[in-house]
Amino acid sequence: MPVTDDADKQLLQNLNNELGKYKTLIIAYSGGVDSAFLCATAVKLNEINVTGVLLDTPLMKRSEKDAALRIADEIGLDLKVVRFNPTYIEGINTNTRERCYICKKAMIDKIKEYIAENAIEEAAIADGLNLSDKNEFRPGIQASNESNVVHPLVDANFTKDDIRRVAGALGYSFAEKPSSPCLATRIPYNTLITFKNLKMIEEAEDFLNGIGLEDCRVRLHKNIARIEAEPGDFPTLVDKREEIVSRLKDMGFVYICLDLQGYRTGSMGEELNKS
Numbered sequence: 001m002p003v004t005d006d007a008d009k010q011l012l013q014n015l016n017n018e019l020g021k022y023k024t025l026i027i028a029y030s031g032g033v034d035s036a037f038l039c040a041t042a043v044k045l046n047e048i049n050v051t052g053v054l055l056d057t058p059l060m061k062r063s064e065k066d067a068a069l070r071i072a073d074e075i076g077l078d079l080k081v082v083r084f085n086p087t088y089i090e091g092i093n094t095n096t097r098e099r100c101y102i103c104k105k106a107m108i109d110k111i112k113e114y115i116a117e118n119a120i121e122e123a124a125i126a127d128g129l130n131l132s133d134k135n136e137f138r139p140g141i142q143a144s145n146e147s148n149v150v151h152p153l154v155d156a157n158f159t160k161d162d163i164r165r166v167a168g169a170l171g172y173s174f175a176e177k178p179s180s181p182c183l184a185t186r187i188p189y190n191t192l193i194t195f196k197n198l199k200m201i202e203e204a205e206d207f208l209n210g211i212g213l214e215d216c217r218v219r220l221h222k223n224i225a226r227i228e229a230e231p232g233d234f235p236t237l238v239d240k241r242e243e244i245v246s247r248l249k250d251m252g253f254v255y256i257c258l259d260l261q262g263y264r265t266g267s268m269g270e271e272l273n274k275s
Contacts, residue, residue, distance in 0.1 A: 003169045011166060014156035015041055024049040024123040026115060028107070028149070029079065030060075031068025034128030034160070036174045037167045038153055040075040042126075051120075052077045053111050055084045058195060059103075059182040061202050063209075071174050084110050087193055095184060095193050097139075103184075104140035108147040126150045132160035178215045179265075186219050188268055200252050207247050212236055215263055223254035228263040 003009050019025065019042050027042065029035045029052035042050040054068055072079040084107065086092050091102040108125065115123050127144055129151040134141065144151070153163065168175035184193055186201045197220055204218040204225060213236060216229040225248050229237060237244065237258055248256045259267075 003166060005169070008162070008166050008169065011156060011158060011162055012041070015152060015158065016045060018152040018155045019045055019048060022048055022124045022126075022150075024120060025051070026111060026120070026123050026125050027052045028111060028125065028127045029054050029068065029072070029077070030128070031064060031071050031174075032128065032179060033167060033174050033177050034130055034153065034163055036068075036071050036075065036128075036177075037163050037172070038126065038128050039072075039077045040167075040170075040172060042152075043076050050078065052079045053114055054079060054081045055107055055110060056081050057084050057182075058087055058198055059184050061180060061183065061205070063206060064180050067177070074173060080114065082110060082114055087195075092184075093193050095187055095189055095191050097189050099139075099184060099189075101139035101143045103182075104143035105147065108144065108149060112147075124150050126152055129154055130158045130160055130163060181265075185268060186217055188219075188221060191220075196252075203251050204248050204253070207251075208244070211240055211243075217263060217267075218248075219259075219268065223252075225253040225256045226259050227257065228259045228261075228267065231262045234258070234262075 003012060025042055025048055027035060027039050027050065029039055031054070035052075039050065039052050042048065052072060054065070054072075056065060069079070069081075086103050086106050089102060089106055092099050092106070096102075111125055115125075125147070127149050129141065129144065130153040134154070164175050183198045183201050187193055187197060201218050201220055205216065208216050208218070208227070208229075213229050213233050216227060216233070219226040219228060227237065245256050261267075
């Protein structure tokens with residue numbers, strides 16, 4: 001499907017121009033709409049070599065990994081899956097406020113290690129950062145900049161809305177895919193990250209997704225599950241209250257609560273912002 005809007009055509013041309021600056025591009029790929037769109041656009045440029053690197057970590061939901069593999073196949077991406085466990089790294093496992101910075105640094109180092117092990121020459125590392133991301137608290141941006149990661153979507157002036165709109169016009173299945181940041185974002189800062197609490201959160205969110213709540217989060221506060229959902233989904237949560245309580249208690253939660261503020265990004269930083 002072609003893009004017909006003149007402004008969107010210009011955005012795509014901007015992106016093609018940015019991508020054309022590189023002979024070999026290694027893209028940090030998660031299967032999210034941003035990195036998927038960047039990869040899909042880069043793959044269409046025959047003059048550059050493009051590889052997506054998916055870091056398979058315990059912080060990534062298994063359903064998200066499966067979706068990432070499907071999308072890579074859809075767009076014809078040469079994808080390399082590299083296993084990586086950052087949860088043993090100090091500052092990540094204790095979930096300090098610097099977690100994202102430390103984790104991003106470690107992930108980039110892992111991609112650099114992949115490049116070195118495979119003797120890939122003249123390779124630039126790119127990510128899916130866009131202009132909208134720069135308006136949020138994202139310590140990982142500093143880590144990327146310090147590691148000389150390039151941001152073609154930023155340089156081409158793409159916002160998140162632009163990416164979704166253009167991806168939709170091009171017929172990509174992931175255009176309206178909900179965001180799914182790493183599982184550590186469901187755990188309060190300065191709370192130990194364990195395989196057990198990661199698994200509890202993942203199972204609870206997968207269950208809620210399965211009953212029709214596509215965009216929701218289960219935030220873990222000790223033995224409390226604080227469910228964030230879109231207000232329009234509150235009736236579903238109330239109607240299925242008994243089933244939800246039963247299933248989440250089976251998973252290990254003791255108390256199950258609905259956050260009346262609804263789903264929002266970055267809610268784990270609200271307490272820190274008040275201090």
